[in-house]
Amino acid sequence: MNMKDKRVVVTGGAGFIGSNLSADLCRENEVTVIDDFSTGRDGNIKNLVSRGKVRLVKGSITSLDALKTAFRGADYVLHQAAIPSVPRSVSDPIKTNDAGITGTLTVLVAARDCGVRKVVFASSSSVYGETPELPKRENMECRPMSPYAVTKLAGEHYCRVFTEIYGLETTSLRYFNVYGPMQDPKSEYAAVVPKFIDCALKGEAFPIFGDGLQSRDFTFVKDVVRGNLMAAESDATGVYNIGGGKRTAVIELAKTVSEVVGSGMKVVYLPPRPGDVRDSWADTSKAKKDLGFEPAYSLRQGITETVEWFVKERKSKTL
Numbered sequence: 001m002n003m004k005d006k007r008v009v010v011t012g013g014a015g016f017i018g019s020n021l022s023a024d025l026c027r028e029n030e031v032t033v034i035d036d037f038s039t040g041r042d043g044n045i046k047n048l049v050s051r052g053k054v055r056l057v058k059g060s061i062t063s064l065d066a067l068k069t070a071f072r073g074a075d076y077v078l079h080q081a082a083i084p085s086v087p088r089s090v091s092d093p094i095k096t097n098d099a100g101i102t103g104t105l106t107v108l109v110a111a112r113d114c115g116v117r118k119v120v121f122a123s124s125s126s127v128y129g130e131t132p133e134l135p136k137r138e139n140m141e142c143r144p145m146s147p148y149a150v151t152k153l154a155g156e157h158y159c160r161v162f163t164e165i166y167g168l169e170t171t172s173l174r175y176f177n178v179y180g181p182m183q184d185p186k187s188e189y190a191a192v193v194p195k196f197i198d199c200a201l202k203g204e205a206f207p208i209f210g211d212g213l214q215s216r217d218f219t220f221v222k223d224v225v226r227g228n229l230m231a232a233e234s235d236a237t238g239v240y241n242i243g244g245g246k247r248t249a250v251i252e253l254a255k256t257v258s259e260v261v262g263s264g265m266k267v268v269y270l271p272p273r274p275g276d277v278r279d280s281w282a283d284t285s286k287a288k289k290d291l292g293f294e295p296a297y298s299l300r301q302g303i304t305e306t307v308e309w310f311v312k313e314r315k316s317k318t319l
Contacts, residue, residue, distance in 0.1 A: 003229050004028045007074045009116075011061050011107060012081030013054070014040030016183045017122065017175075020221045021078055021228060026053040034070045036060045038099075039083055044182045061103035067110035074114065076232045079107050080122045082151070085189040086275045089148035100151025101158075108162045108170070118169040120231045121159050123239070124152040125176040125217070125280050134247070135217075135283040138174070138239045146275030156239055163237050171231040173224075176243030176282045180221030180302060181309035192250060193218065193303070196257040197310050205266040206258075212251035212269065215279045217243040220302030223295045227287065236290040243282025244295045244302075253299070260303050 006029045012018040013033030034057040048054040059066030061081045089096035111119045128136045129143035144150045159170035179193035227242040258265035287293040
């Protein structure tokens with residue numbers, strides 16, 4: 001799906017998902033990125049900014065004045081900014097709360113005051129918690145297990161309230177384990193896919209927290225980008241799962257990465273991490289019905305594209 005001739009603001013646009021959104025959108029739209037670089041990386045958008053494809057506003061989403069300046073005249077706000085890590089939220093819940101709850105509320109107030117047509121909020125499958133039923137459906141009870149997950153659920157409620165009270169159209173997308181190009185493998189809190197790819201390219205053991213049989217619905221970032229564009233241009237409001245639609249054990253992910261890279265597979269097992277759920281799997285039928293969304297990438301296709309990007313980045317010595 002192509003969005004054309006719109007003014008779009010991407011909060012957290014220097015982050016992993018935000019930079020992928022910005023790169024896609026700026027081909028045929030006017031894109032503004034707001035980011036304070038607390039977790040985003042300058043390298044993700046440097047070329048877009050230097051070529052005049054994206055306007056960069058360095059600022060925090062907790063600053064109402066900065067947001068109003070960035071949002072003026074915008075059609076859509078794609079709100080990706082957060083501190084995107086369950087373990088990090090466990091170690092520093094206050095910063096996670098400030099970005100995830102105060103920041104989201106400030107984004108909604110600024111969007112309302114600036115007459116933005118719609119806000120698309122990046123929520124997370126972590127809101128479901130350890131409920132045993134699979135796959136996860138949007139009408140299930142949510143039992144968040146980490147401060148990060150609490151902030152995402154609170155953000156969804158704020159979006160709903162702003163739609164009901166102020167008439168600001170909002171859609172919340174529950175992402176399931178997104179991976180792809182421009183994801184940072186170096187962070188102490190790096191997600192499992194870039195961590196595994198980095199280890200495979202270096203010939204190091206894959207770190208697995210737990211027994212490796214825990215499962216995730218790994219979702220390629222290009223599918224998430226399409227889901228955001230569909231949500232923005234749709235009349236639908238409310239909550240939607242955006243996932244790959246398949247369940248993969250972490251040990252199977254390790255095998256796939258090692259096969260695509262062409263490396264051997266060594267594994268080191270570590271204790272489970274607090275706040276991590278055991279299993280996650282998206283029912284995307286509601287998103288298909290209301291938004292027209294279906295995942296287009298298999299795990300192997302997505303991993304192959306991601307490995308190609310990592311290899312290219314290593315050659316250019318930016319990773």
